[in-house]
Amino acid sequence: MNTQSERATWSSIDWRPFVDVMRDAKRVVICAHIRPDGDTLGSSIAMARALQKLGKEALVVDSYPVPPALRFLDPEGRVAQLGALSPEQSAFVESADLLMAIDVSSAAQLGPEATQLFSNFQGPSVAIDHHEVGDPLGKFRFVDPDADSSGSLVFEAIEALGVQWTRELAFPVYTAIATDTGMFRFASTNSGTFRRAAVLVDAGVRVDEVYRLTNEQESFGRFKLLGTVASTCERFIDGKGVFMRLTQEDFQRAGAIASDSEDLVNEALSVAGTEVATIAIEQPDGSVKASFRSRCAMNCALLAKSFNGGGHQKAAGATLKLPFEEACRRFKEGTEARYHLDCGK
Numbered sequence: 001m002n003t004q005s006e007r008a009t010w011s012s013i014d015w016r017p018f019v020d021v022m023r024d025a026k027r028v029v030i031c032a033h034i035r036p037d038g039d040t041l042g043s044s045i046a047m048a049r050a051l052q053k054l055g056k057e058a059l060v061v062d063s064y065p066v067p068p069a070l071r072f073l074d075p076e077g078r079v080a081q082l083g084a085l086s087p088e089q090s091a092f093v094e095s096a097d098l099l100m101a102i103d104v105s106s107a108a109q110l111g112p113e114a115t116q117l118f119s120n121f122q123g124p125s126v127a128i129d130h131h132e133v134g135d136p137l138g139k140f141r142f143v144d145p146d147a148d149s150s151g152s153l154v155f156e157a158i159e160a161l162g163v164q165w166t167r168e169l170a171f172p173v174y175t176a177i178a179t180d181t182g183m184f185r186f187a188s189t190n191s192g193t194f195r196r197a198a199v200l201v202d203a204g205v206r207v208d209e210v211y212r213l214t215n216e217q218e219s220f221g222r223f224k225l226l227g228t229v230a231s232t233c234e235r236f237i238d239g240k241g242v243f244m245r246l247t248q249e250d251f252q253r254a255g256a257i258a259s260d261s262e263d264l265v266n267e268a269l270s271v272a273g274t275e276v277a278t279i280a281i282e283q284p285d286g287s288v289k290a291s292f293r294s295r296c297a298m299n300c301a302l303l304a305k306s307f308n309g310g311g312h313q314k315a316a317g318a319t320l321k322l323p324f325e326e327a328c329r330r331f332k333e334g335t336e337a338r339y340h341l342d343c344g345k
């Protein structure tokens with residue numbers, strides 16, 4: 001197995017400025033993105049643990065609560081929800097000397113509380129991310145759009161800090177990488193993905209345990225929601241695209257919560273002949289969030305950007321504050337236009 005110094009050559013990022021800025025930090029607040037997934041949570045929790053091993057204090061915060069399906073990453077409930085901080089957590093945030101955002105491509109992904117936190121913060125701020133487009137965030141940015149996940153970048157950052165791997169540290173990093181690569185089946189997966197995974201497995205991660213916790217713990221509400229969303233499927237783009245939709249009423253009927261809809265759009269890609277998929281989901285505040293997926297030349301990141309969203313070439317998202325049917329129409333038409341522009345069909 002390669003040593004840490006040898007593994008440093010795997011990275012396209014110069015992590016020396018990161019090490020320098022972290023050297024003087026004593027109290028660090030780490031922000032995960034809204035509607036947290038395995039990548040942002042696993043990466044943030046791992047970073048916090050690594051900093052604690054270096055004798056620093058760290059607190060992970062999010063504008064949303066940890067979804068039930070991901071509570072195994074935070075069994076002790078240490079991730080704090082902005083807007084519902086305890087007096088001790090509020091005091092920590094106010095006294096922090098460094099602010100960090102992980103897996104966040106734009107301020108819109110932070111939520112209002114974290115956005116205000118970044119806007120008011122006077123100290124150094126760091127962003128670690130792997131998305132293609134988005135608003136600049138953080139005074140020190142460590143971004144690689146070609147990375148398979150933010151988990152892989154956090155792997156590199158932790159190694160640059162010289163922290164030795166333990167199972168407690170490796171488990172959330174492996175989960176971040178595995179979930180954001182679709183358990184190593186997405187096109188973003190590369191040889192480096194497996195090399196990093198091997199290091200983490202050698203540190204004590206059990207592959208079967210991560211799979212069970214991330215893929216075999218679905219809620220009954222999500223199971224029912226699968227049937228609901230399947231019933232809304234419609235073909236477009238001459239049969240090459242699938243469009244789906246969910247309303248708040250659908251969630252109520254299924255007894256589902258917001259996190260139960262995570263990655264439902266991927267189900268459409270299992271249909272033979274499907275090249276692109278879009279799902280529109282009504283949010284509790286009345287806005288409509290869309291998720292875009294592509295298995296062809298269509299660039300989801302550019303599609304999302306046209307709606308002030310962001311993401312990757314193959315997976316991205318955006319939100320519109322419009323009536324549900326109007327938002328659905330725009331997302332569907334936007335997807336079709338982007339497909340024809342990128343694919344020339």
